[in-house]
Amino acid sequence: MIKFTPFESQIVPMPMDNIDTDQIIPARFLKTISKDGLGDQLFCDWRYDAAGTPKPDFILNQDWAKQCQILVAGDNFGCGSSREHAPWALTQYGFRAVVSTSFADIFKSNALKNSLVPVVVDSATHQKLMALPRDAKVALDLAAQTLTLPDGTAIQFPVDAFSKYLLLEGVDELGYILQQDDAIKAYEAGRASTLNTLAA
Amino acid sequence: MPKTIIEKLWDSHVVSEKEGAPALLYIDLHLVHEVTSPQAFAGLRTRGLKVRRPDLTFATTDHSTPTTPKNLPIIDPIAAAQVKQLETNAAEFGIPLYGFHSDKQGIVHVIGPENGLTQPGMTVVCGDSHTATHGAFGALAFGIGTSEVEMVLATQCLPQRKSKTFEVRVDGTLRPGVAAKDIILALCAKVGIGGGTGSVFEYRGSAISALSMEERMTVCNMSIEAGARAGLVAPDDATFEYLAGRKYSPQGAAWDAAVARWKTLPTDEGATYDQSVTIDASTLEPMITFGTNPGMGMAISGAVPDPANVADPIERESLRKALEYMALTPGKPLAGQPIDVVFVGSCTNSRISDLRAAASVLKGRKVNSQVRMMVVPGSQPIKRQAEAEGLDRIFRDAGAEWREAGCSMCIAMNGDQLTPGQYSVSTSNRNFEGRQGKGGRTFLASPQTAAASAIMGRVTDVRTLLG
Numbered sequence: 001m002i003k004f005t006p007f008e009s010q011i012v013p014m015p016m017d018n019i020d021t022d023q024i025i026p027a028r029f030l031k032t033i034s035k036d037g038l039g040d041q042l043f044c045d046w047r048y049d050a051a052g053t054p055k056p057d058f059i060l061n062q063d064w065a066k067q068c069q070i071l072v073a074g075d076n077f078g079c080g081s082s083r084e085h086a087p088w089a090l091t092q093y094g095f096r097a098v099v100s101t102s103f104a105d106i107f108k109s110n111a112l113k114n115s116l117v118p119v120v121v122d123s124a125t126h127q128k129l130m131a132l133p134r135d136a137k138v139a140l141d142l143a144a145q146t147l148t149l150p151d152g153t154a155i156q157f158p159v160d161a162f163s164k165y166l167l168l169e170g171v172d173e174l175g176y177i178l179q180q181d182d183a184i185k186a187y188e189a190g191r192a193s194t195l196n197t198l199a200a
Numbered sequence: 201m202p203k204t205i206i207e208k209l210w211d212s213h214v215v216s217e218k219e220g221a222p223a224l225l226y227i228d229l230h231l232v233h234e235v236t237s238p239q240a241f242a243g244l245r246t247r248g249l250k251v252r253r254p255d256l257t258f259a260t261t262d263h264s265t266p267t268t269p270k271n272l273p274i275i276d277p278i279a280a281a282q283v284k285q286l287e288t289n290a291a292e293f294g295i296p297l298y299g300f301h302s303d304k305q306g307i308v309h310v311i312g313p314e315n316g317l318t319q320p321g322m323t324v325v326c327g328d329s330h331t332a333t334h335g336a337f338g339a340l341a342f343g344i345g346t347s348e349v350e351m352v353l354a355t356q357c358l359p360q361r362k363s364k365t366f367e368v369r370v371d372g373t374l375r376p377g378v379a380a381k382d383i384i385l386a387l388c389a390k391v392g393i394g395g396g397t398g399s400v401f402e403y404r405g406s407a408i409s410a411l412s413m414e415e416r417m418t419v420c421n422m423s424i425e426a427g428a429r430a431g432l433v434a435p436d437d438a439t440f441e442y443l444a445g446r447k448y449s450p451q452g453a454a455w456d457a458a459v460a461r462w463k464t465l466p467t468d469e470g471a472t473y474d475q476s477v478t479i480d481a482s483t484l485e486p487m488i489t490f491g492t493n494p495g496m497g498m499a500i501s502g503a504v505p506d507p508a509n510v511a512d513p514i515e516r517e518s519l520r521k522a523l524e525y526m527a528l529t530p531g532k533p534l535a536g537q538p539i540d541v542v543f544v545g546s547c548t549n550s551r552i553s554d555l556r557a558a559a560s561v562l563k564g565r566k567v568n569s570q571v572r573m574m575v576v577p578g579s580q581p582i583k584r585q586a587e588a589e590g591l592d593r594i595f596r597d598a599g600a601e602w603r604e605a606g607c608s609m610c611i612a613m614n615g616d617q618l619t620p621g622q623y624s625v626s627t628s629n630r631n632f633e634g635r636q637g638k639g640g641r642t643f644l645a646s647p648q649t650a651a652a653s654a655i656m657g658r659v660t661d662v663r664t665l666l667g
Binding site for chain 1 (some may be wrong): 215216220221222224226228229235236238239242243247252253255256257258263264276278279281282285296317319321322327328329331343344345346347348350351354355356357358359361393394397398424427429448450457461493495514515517518521611612613620630632633634635638639
């Protein structure tokens, strides 16, 4: 994992509640056995017409949006399936943060494992972000847990301390669990008679 | 201090808890399918890791598998490669697999309970958001992402933060024509698609106790559609009766010890929840969704809501956009809306009692000539059971398709899908845009409502067909 560093970017506003994982990445692209190549399919059914041509009015097809690293969406972003293909598609497109008033649990957990920061803000801040002029830039500093608006206002956002540590240090979560092998062994020893092993 | 079942399950699975870090939670059963696991196995190979507990892991193929006759090959080469990859991974890492050609193959959330793999008091995970289905047995069961699949394969553990406890109390007696599916659709409509975010539901009350295990699975299955990662029902005699004698259930003295342990799980008298909601089952009608998420549902006698009556601008726009996608008129009843397809199946409603419910409505009747009806059993054993009972004859005689087991048109990865603009009444769990095929429009409902709608060729209140 790469260490998560501060950055500044224009934002892509998507003022819709409950954007679900089937919109972020439709199920038909989940037949892949790889993590790669999903960025082009991000929001596929909103982004392309039946012939596969980009729809010019969809925001991600507009030239100015192509370099944006922050998506600002409505409430309960990422609801639906547990597919990690959703954060894979978002990060492969180039997003490093999604800002919303709330996130679905599994999406949030998956995002944090892929260096995609889910930023929760209150509705007043959310409205301010949605109303920003297109060329306005917002700065995201994970260490400080701040989102800084063009007028200099720094908005604090919550991040789980453990996830923050992993992201900032580029530490791998599986490595962290593997280090606790002794505790896992001790737990298993205590559960020896109550684990339903399938061994015939 | 009195505890809820949710807290008891949590406490008994904490491996370690360190300051500033989430608890490490032990996983008793890890279910694996072909879609969300290949990248996790690839990760194990890269790191040179083994599966820590293949004996607590079980795999099946369901999402991308065709539901056409089994003697036909998987035509889609990408799906075929994915199914093959799971076979390779299971063999290499020593994981039991009910593969594509197994006579026990089926939807992952159907075969777990069917084989007694799912038991009270367990933690159960799967790379699938409908893992809450297993909560029907008094297990803490939740969906995980592929990174987490890799963690559980390697360590049998997951770092987790404790969820809030959310009591869903359902009392009263369901009226004729009203099903378990209607309870959960009513909950989704009541609390909204994000209402349970951060929480685990405990379903309780007289209406829940009265449900069969299969009905409880239907309710728990859609917990995620109300935002909760998990939902469960405390085990009782119905649970023990269901599990007794199943392939992986404990036997003999081990069974008695297990039942004694399971009986300590229900929520203690006086335990409190972070949040509560109540539903009166006796007032419920058959439910149907009108929009593009499962929270956009209503009683079948209701009218499509009008965005003009919604105060919040983003909510108003979401509803307007949903109705535009669905091509529905605000203020108009949904009953009577012509439909093209009826799908009976999915991890929500593909068990034998679901098939019986649909068949009981269809018996002696015909599927409307304008409608394609697909019936997809949840597993191969359910398919055989239905055939032994003659249900397949009822479906075929009515003009419905009787297919092989799998997720099928719930997720539309396997070629079973709507064409753009088509309307379906579906017993599945999601009505998101394009969920059942690009441009397809889904009304979620119970098997009874689906069967009634198939006969009439339009959205139909099943109570109008009951004798």
